[in-house]
Amino acid sequence: MRILFLVQSEGRGHLTQALSLAQIIQEAGHEVIGAFVGITPERAVPTFFRDAFNAPITPVFSPGLCYDSKTNALNPLRTALRAAGNSRALWRSLRQVRNAIDRQRPDVVVNFCELLGGLTYAVMPPSVPLVSIAHHYLAFHPNFQHPKGQWLYRQGFRLVSRLTCLGAREILALSFDRQDDIPSERLRVVPPLLRQEVTRMEPIEPKQTDDFLLAYLTQPGLTVELEKAHRQYPEWRIDTFHAGATAPDQVVDETLTYHAIDGQRFLDFMRRCRAVVTTAGFEAVCEAAYLGKPVLMIPQPNHFEQACNALDGQRVGVGLAAKGFDLKQFMAYLPQHDPQVSVRFRTWQQEGKRLFLEALTRAAAAGKRAKT
Incomplete structure (x- = not known):
């Protein structure tokens, strides 16, 4: 299989998950052909990812989260307004991602909670199957733990999480422990992705x-x-x-x-x-x-x-x-x-290698069936 990554670079979690899955894929004899990494003017692709990821990396503009510099609190309103103000740049990024998928012709695209992935598959869907991976997707599970009395934040979190996995053939929710899959949500619960280090x-x-x-x-x-x-x-x-x-x-x-x-x-x-x-x-x-x-x-x-x-x-x-x-x-x-x-x-966690490879294999097989 030839696999292309889309990776959100907020914090280090999604980037290290991408490194971990790349190790699993390459050990199994498959190929990671590259990664599109969402960046902002204030946030470049981190050095640790550039040093460890052994395939081409393409930085691409993506809306980022905004924090209050005094309180360190996440500012949802400012985050949304900045994203809206950058709509033209966002559209250019979607075209860039779509064109790269058409040009490189991977068997599967794997999205690590990057908004560009879900939006690309929503507004200009490629024929290549998409697999989305994040802990965020446990928000679609009935057993998901969440703070009480924060209905608005919960709905906003679910909405943003949903936007990142639009068009995904499989949604893989990283979890601290084993839980039931939710077929109606295309949701499979999988172990965390940890680096070999x-x-x-x-x-x-x-x-x-x-x-x-x-x-x-x-x-x-x-x-x-x-x-x-x-x-x-x-x-x-x-x-x-x-x-x-x-x-x-x-x-x-x-x-x-x-x-x-x-x-x-x-x-x-x-x-x-x-x-x-x-x-x-x-x-x-x-x-x-x-x-x-x-x-x-x-x-x-x-x-x-x-x-x-x-x-x-x-x-x-x-x-x-x-x-x-x-x-x-x-x-x-x-x-x-x-x-x-x-x-x-x-x-x-040790069950992860098998479960991730099975998910990618299913997605690639479904993509081939759709082309015949």
């Missing part, structure tokens, strides 16, 4: 870990909240990776250090740490669960998907959902954390 690591027993917390922050402004918590518990060593750090090690004081984003180094720290503190991005929480690390999951304000991730992660026992950097509550939780959660998670 993670799955090749052997988890360390809790008694053998180093006594420090590892923090991962997707927005530099969140360091203000982290430093407040650090001042309350200065005895706890915290190593923090975040996008605003410009050097490998930026020492703040004896027990707080910032680190520039480095995928392999981050995993090395995660393997050795006592526990993880992070915004509730799906990918980082899954990596921690695989390595047996309890997680304090702190959704960014107004970020409905992260709020859902935190509740879902708490449901399966990977950690504690919180509204802020409540280290006191987290420290009380750590002795109660069940190490068998990680064992169950790894067992489920």
Whole structure:
């Protein structure tokens, strides 16, 4: 099979999922012929993805999320208005994606929650079958965990998620644990996509870990909240990776250090740490669960998907959902954390290779039947 990717580049989750699936595809003897990566004027294709992805990468404009620079809260209205204001650029991107599919003639297109994928298949559908992959698609599952009293945010999240998978032959919902498929939604529940750099690591027993917390922050402004918590518990060593750090090690004081984003180094720290503190991005929480690390999951304000991730992660026992950097509550939780959660998670994750290859094979076969 020849497979083309479309990848959303907000955060690092969808990009690392694309790297993981590329590894599975190539090990099975198939070919990833390239990736279109959605970017904005403020967000280029990250270096870690360029370095690791061994096929041509094409940056293409796509609407991005807008955050309040003071509160770090997601601003849905500003996000929608900016997308509307860039309608001409968006249309050019759709034409660019459609033309590339016609020119490169892949057997399957895989979309990692990129809006361009769903819109292209909605307004100018190619003949090539589409498979959409994201944790977001659990929003279509009746067992999906979501905050109460946020009806408007929930509907908005479902709408945006639906737009990214329009025209998809199969919708693969990444999940912390096994759940029933929903055929009426074309929805199949599959394990998380983790890079080989993670799955090749052997988890360390809790008694053998180093006594420090590892923090991962997707927005530099969140360091203000982290430093407040650090001042309350200065005895706890915290190593923090975040996008605003410009050097490998930026020492703040004896027990707080910032680190520039480095995928392999981050995993090395995660393997050795006592526990993880992070915004509730799906990918980082899954990596921690695989390595047996309890997680304090702190959704960014107004970020409905992260709020859902935190509740879902708490449901399966990977950690504690919180509204802020409540280290006191987290420290009380750590002795109660069940190490068998990680064992169950790894067992489920190991089924992924088979399930993803089966889905791609079904889609490619259906595409060939449609042409004959």
